[in-house]
Every structure is written in C-alpha cells, then in structure tokens.
Amino acid sequence: xxxxxxxxxxxxxxxxxxxxxxxxxxxxxxxxxxxxxxxxxxxxxxxxxxxxxxxxxxxxxxxxxxxxxxxxxxxxxxxxxxxxxxxxxxxxxxxxxxxxxxxxxxxxxxxxxxxxxxxxxxxxxxxxxxxxxxxxxxxxxxxxxxxxxxxxxxxxxxxxxxxxxxxxxxxxxxxxxxxxxxxxxxxxxxxxxxxxxxxxxxxxxxxxxxxxxxxxxxxxxxxxxxxxxxxxxxxxxxxxxxxxxxxxxxxxxxxxxxxxxxxxxxxxxxxxxxxxxxxxxxxxxxxxxxxxxxxxx
Numbered sequence: 474x475x476x477x478x479x480x481x482x483x484x485x486x487x488x489x490x491x492x493x494x495x496x497x498x499x500x501x502x503x504x505x506x507x508x509x510x511x512x513x514x515x516x517x518x519x520x521x522x523x524x525x526x527x528x529x530x531x532x533x534x535x536x537x538x539x540x541x542x543x544x545x546x547x548x549x550x551x552x553x554x555x556x557x558x559x560x561x562x563x564x565x566x567x568x569x570x571x572x573x574x575x576x577x578x579x580x581x582x583x584x585x586x587x588x589x590x591x592x593x594x595x596x597x598x599x600x601x602x603x604x605x606x607x608x609x610x611x612x613x614x615x616x617x618x619x620x621x622x623x624x625x626x627x628x629x630x631x632x633x634x635x636x637x638x639x640x641x642x643x644x645x646x647x648x649x650x651x652x653x654x655x656x657x658x659x660x661x662x663x664x665x666x667x668x669x670x671x672x673x674x675x676x677x678x679x680x681x682x683x684x685x686x687x688x689x690x691x692x693x694x695x696x697x698x699x700x701x702x703x704x705x706x707x708x709x710x711x712x713x714x715x716x717x718x719x720x721x722x723x724x725x726x727x728x729x730x731x732x733x734x735x736x737x738x739x740x741x742x743x744x745x746x747x748x749x750x751x752x753x754x755x756x757x758x759x760x761x762x763x764x765x766x767x768x769x770x
Contacts, residue, residue: 486681486758489757489758490754490755490757490758493753493754493757495750495753495754496750496751496753496754496755498747498750499746499747499748499749499750499751499754500747500751502743502744502746502747502750503744503747503748503751506562506565506566506740506743506744506747507566509558509559509562509563510559510562510563510565510566512559513525513556513559513560513562513563514563516556516559516560519556522551522553523553523556524552524556525552525553525556525557525559525560525712526552526560526710526711526712528552528553528556529547529550529551529552530542530543530547530551530552530553531551532551533547533551534550534551535547535549535551536548536549536724536726536729536730536733538730538732539732543555545558545732545733545736546730546732546733548717548720548721548724548733549720549724549726554717554732554733554736557712557717558714558717558736558737558740560712560713561712561713561714561716561717561737561740562740562744564625564698564711564712564713564714565695565698565713565714565740565741565744567625567629568625568628568629568632568694568695568698568713569691569692569694569695569744569748570691571629571633571694572629572632572633572636572690572691572694573633573687573688573690573691573694574633574687575629575630575633575634575637576632576633576634576636576637576640576690577637577640577683577684577686577687577690579633579634579637579640579641580636580637580638580639580640580641580643580644580683580686581640581641581644581676581679581680581683583598583602583637583641583644584640584641584642584643584644584645584647584648584679585644585645585648585671585675585676585679586598586671587599587641587645587648588644588645588646588647588648588649588652589648589652589667589670589671589675590667595645598641599641599642599645601638602637602638602641602642603638605634605635605637605638606638606639608635610631610632610635610636610697611697611700611701613631613635614628614631614632614697614701614706615701615704615706617631618701618706618707619706622708622709623706623707623708624708624710624711625707625708625711625713628698628701628707628708629694629698632694632697632698633694636690636693636694639686640683640686640690643682643686644679644682644683647678647679647682648675648679651674651675651678651679652675656674657670657674657675660673660674681755681758681759682759684755685752685755685756685759688748688749688751688752688755689748689749689752691748692745692748692749692752695741695744695745696741696745698713698715699713699714699715699718699741700715701715702714702715702716702718702719703715703716703718703719703722704719705719705723707719714737714738714740714741715737715741717733717736717737718734718737718738721733721734
C-alpha cells in the first residue's frame, strides 16, 4: 500500500509535468542533445581526420567554412567543428549530471541529518554550509587551475563540493517541517531508529524537491565549466563547448568565423535553457498554487 501510494503520486506528478508546455519543450531540446552525445561515440568510425582533439584533415590546414565533407567547417588546424560539437555535448552531460548528482546527494544527506538531529549537529553542519556558500566557485577553480593542471573529473568534483550548501538548507527546512508530522511521531513511538525514520519516511518526501534543485545544479555546472574553459583553465586534453570558444578566441577567429563561434555558444544556451524549463515544469508539479494560477482559478 505504501509503495502504491508513491507510484500514484509519481503518475499524478508526471501527468501535470507533461501537460506543461515548458516541460515538453525542455524534453524535446534535451532529447536532441542526448542524441548528439550518443552520436559522439560513433565519430571514430568516420576516420582519424574526424577525431575532435587530434584529428585534422590533411588537405585543410586553416579554418574553412561549412562544406559537404565538414558540415560546420574546420578549426584553425583543420579539425572538424561538427565532431567537436558532438563531443562537447557528451562532456556537457557528464559535467552537468555528475556535478548535480554529487552535490544533490551531499546536500540532501547533510540537510536531512541536520534538520532531524538538531542541536549542536545542526549548528555545526549549517556553519560549514555557510562557509562554503560564501566561496565563489569559479574564482576558486581559477586559483587551483593556475597552480595545477586540473582534469575534467577534478573540475567536476570541485564544482560539486562547492554547490551542496544551498541544497542542504532547503532540505533541512523541509525536514524540520516533516519531523513534526504525526506519522513521524508515530514511528518514534513504535521504536523506529533515527536512520529508519530518515531513510524510510523523510527521504521519500524530500526527494522530489531535491530533483527539482538538481535541474538547476546541472545548468550552473555546465556554465561554470564553460566559463573556466573559455578563460583557458579547463582540461586541455578534453574537447568541450567552452574549450571550442577558447580556441576560436585565442586563434583570432572570433569575428572572422561565425560558423565556428556560434554553434558552441548556441548549444550552451539551449542546453541550459532546457534544464531550466524542466525545473520550472517540476516546480509546478510540486506547488499546486502555480497550477491554479496557470488555470486562472
């Protein structure tokens, strides 16, 4: 019965989500980029000249415009821009989803423990969260990258660690409200342990909110990585949309090669927009008052 309740709750939420125009648009855009990311795995089958990082057309040594062979043209050493764009989609998903997942898991776990435990534990965890919240993620990444060459996975880990505090505060507030509910009190009377109450009763009720904030964390992670790469401090061994923008800038083609400049910039904007739309649609699922406003009730 308990399981059926959550299934019905999910089905009801999904029906509200899919009716939202922003939700449907976000899914369509996201699907296109997912197909691009999947297509990047098949690029090596086209031949060595299509390798996004080291491949270069032996007949082309400069940046040239779109053609039948190179759909979006080539960069300043003859590498195919379209293949780089596909590789950038894969990296964007890896960065965005990995950072969001790690930060949401950390933030949710710390928020639930802090809200439920209270007292010194709550105070200590929230003061640590406050310390992380005032630290600018991009500035810290720039400092570290100037001292050491950071791989893409180290960048992902740093972004994730810097982005959990705001999530933990939201989850803590929700937990403080939930632990006063009668069903939590009944579980305590029945002898349930704190761990069981947190994971069995509190976590299922805060997960929808955590997933909502995950969509926004994906967006911020993609933008931070793109900014870091554009400034020349990203992983030099990994093609990303931000790195493509850095190459077009550093090679002096910023205003001479729109076929090279515009695609990565447009992709960054559209992918972050799709996750924002998903977040707005999920917000309507979680807040019935928004549905009433949309329906004019």
